[in-house]
Amino acid sequence: MQQTARQTPHTTGSRSLTITGPQTAADDRVLTEGAVSFLQALCDEFAAEVPQLLDKRRQRQQQIDAGQLPDFLDETANIRSGDWRIRNIPSDLQDRRVEITGPVDRKMVINALNAGVKVFMADFEDSLAPSWQKLLEGQLNLQDAVRGEIEYTAPDTGKHYQVNDDATVLVARVRGLHLPENHVQHHGKTIPGALFDFAMYFYHNYRQLLAKGSGPYFYIPKLESHVEARWWAKVFAYAEERFCLQPGTIKCTCLIETLPAVFVMDEILYELRSNIVALNCGRWDYIFSYIKTLRNHPDRILPDRQRVNMEQPFLSAYSRLLIKTCHKRGALAMGGMAAFIPSKDPEANAAVLEKVTHDKTLEARNGHDGTWIAHPGLAATALAVFDGFIGQGPNQLHITRDVDAPILAAELLAPCEGERTEEGMRLNIRIALQYTEAWISGNGCVPIYGLMEDAATAEISRTSIWQWIRHQQHLSNGKLVTKALFREMLTEELSKVKQEVGASRFSQGQFIRAASLLEEITTADELVDFLTLPGYRLLTE
Template identity: 65%
Template sequence: MTVQTQQELTFVPPLTEKEADVLTNDAMAFLQALATRFADRIPSLLAAREERQATFDAGALPNFLPETADVRSGDWSIRGIPADLQDRRLEITGPPERKMVINALNANVKVFMADFEDSFSPAWGPVLDGQRNLTDAINRTISYENPANGKQYHLNDDPATLICRVRGLHLKEKHVLLNGTAIPGALFDFALYFYRNHKALLENGSGPYFYLPKLQAHQEAAWWNDVFCFTEDHFELPRGTIKATILIETLPAVFEMEEILYALKDHIVALNCGRWDYIFSYIKTFRNHPDRVLPDRQVVTMEKPFLNAYSRLLVKTCHRRGAMAMGGMAAFIPSKDPEKNAWVLDKIQTDKSLEANNGHDGTWVAHPGLADTAKAVFDAALGDRKNQLDVLREQDAPITADELLAPCEGDRTEEGMRHNIRVAVQYIEAWISGNGCVPIYGLMEDAATAEISRASIWQWIRHEKSLSNGKTVTAEFFRQCLAEEMNVLQQELGSDVFNKGKYQQAASMMEQLTTSDALADFLTLSGYELLD
């Protein structure tokens, strides 16, 4: 470790031998170089988000930017797509836990997105373990033995392509300080994954590939481009070695897809419909707009006009510029009940057919057991093609801001509200206990579901919306429902599990988030303070 790094980069708690294999001197020197150069630009990017949101709160609506019209009308394309990213008909995602990494890479999929973000609870130990697990997978040395039954897990000969999703710009890594200030979690995740693995990835015929979440503006994409260019120059790598897929999962970003592609054109290969977070962002963006309050979460499906327009616009925008257009997540998990499982498979078939017909190049699943069903839909759509880049949707009428912002029809029900309460409390309890990927009522949930659930109820309270049974949603009614649903959870889970868990703490957090005067940006910000 250099003297400068010792002076400026500090760790809380101080490092021990236990972390030395991940946080080597050279890795920390690179992390310190990145943080020194780029960390202090993030606050202004986050402040710009707040300034824009203030205009929406005052009644403005998102729209395409007049000042970047020349980018949208220009004749340009992205640099190109590596061979192992040209066929992404099916991707699986999950946290970088050891068994999960092996099973996901072995699944009948083309890509595994190892997730340090929404399906991950970033306690310090698991963050470092996740880096270890991915390095072992890339080096083909990873194995796992189930301590309960001794079952062995090893990589197959032809594992899926690996992509790392780093944390969003809003999240800190509180255990690493630069001049006394916590560094961005995004830089920590990126620096370690890149430094530890880029050589082996390139030797394996792949490369350092990343998923970038929660972007809201092309200026944020430009920041990432600067990070990538600095890194490539630092390691004397050709421009475009690092490749990124951007999740379009915020409402402001859908109006800047062309600009985001342009800002990252040397490095970007695809945009992705991060639709659950997109729904959450729709609620946040329109938190002060009583005419755009969403109905029950369960009925806000991709068939709804505002979501279908988003999907089609993403396909058209990406393919025009030579980038791929990835579909969204199927969060279902297989059921042991044959009738229920048939229902799940039918839902997968319908959802993925819509995406394939819109022209998407691939899609996501959360469970290996559903890979065959989802992949079969895209196998049929693609035929002998690797992707659908030839689907340009040139005959489509232009998709307008009005279509993208259209109010969503559907009922608001007490049953839906109570279901949201139970799901959010269970997810928050798991997250603050260190687990960010949780099976709940037949779905593999991540933070986006809990975010939609609590934000939706907050908005119903804010605008005193009526439910289908005539009841008005108030803070008092919500608190009554929360107390009653905690009793339901205790019965469902059993008193032993309930009392040993952090359910009361989760309920308190849910109550605070849902009844506060201001809608909190992310529940993970307050939840992170409760993690080790």
């Protein structure tokens, strides 16, 4: 549909928002005068600070690139040693032993709410390619879900989907601070996508959520500092005051999925202590951030992605420190994602469930209060593990890990042993290629080779190769990883993908554009921070 600029129905003096996205069927229920007025107020108050926060990220990264390793902050030592706790955890968020995540596609929302788990994290971030139409449709789908009115009939099969009950708690994940919303300008400048997602979900749903005994709950991704957490605390406090809500009505869970954030977990909890209820081990993004943050450090190069699991020392330390920190402050400690997809082959499926059981047992034994899955078919397995550890109680807040030795920066930064293989490099290329093609085609959550891939896992795939090129690594067969070798393999793996998906699907898709983008960012001299930033330009063209 042709994109035409349009003025929003609300202006205040000379201040206004301009929406340039194409009109959609969801406009009348999402872009209401009240919602846009709230979004404009948020932008008036908070949008200008976001570029400053992002600039602080860049300054900190420059210091690390110059040789300074991340560490706990001297200036906030009093917060880490202080005796304080978060405000409270609402009753419907105290038991989160299994959560399912996925994009805000209508059928996905229904299937997730029917999965029999405790929480559905409706995702506007890593598993959603944020085209304007999908964003608005997603907001509309969540409105219907909150009101118990969501239904869907598949156009190809006629199969009808509806929610069996509404016991599952809904939590919306907004976009990270680095992602813009190109279809909305404030004073002629693109607004942060996070403010758009927060404003639309909160405004349209907070009354209904509170009336049914729940509340406006959010997942906050990609934080890199407690100063960013402070920004979110101000956003929440402003929204609560504007709508005459008790302080602390809005509740959030913050993902600890960047290496800088692991050193300020106490500080993040402290800044958000009125609103926060949990931290989450966003393991895939955390691995990506480990590569990105330590990109100039040749002694911190990761091996094949498949060898980087939660039993690696630096990831084990991350998990245990998160649990200890959260439970000391009265917050829940959520585990990471099981990205496996059930198989129709009984033998293969048994192997999948065995891997999921092993992974979730490790988390539950460490003391996590819950975990993530990406597919309803894993719900029973994950629930069985956590039921075995938690039992009738809601969580494992009683596990303090006080007897553990202090976890030092050296453990969180420990090098990861393992081979770098040609097979692993080629697999990285195929995964990144297929995911990038799906993303710029509008699909942010893709099953590839038995795993549900989202932006985080694709980021690991492409940054691993960049890192190997940057530091002139040799594969286990002796080949030196160079830009030329990558380009050669990319051409070969593109042909292999064409064979796998078929000539028709290949020609109708955007594989050539995806390969071009992947080549551009993987061979760049400077590491591109996020695949989704150049990808977003293609998505919105």
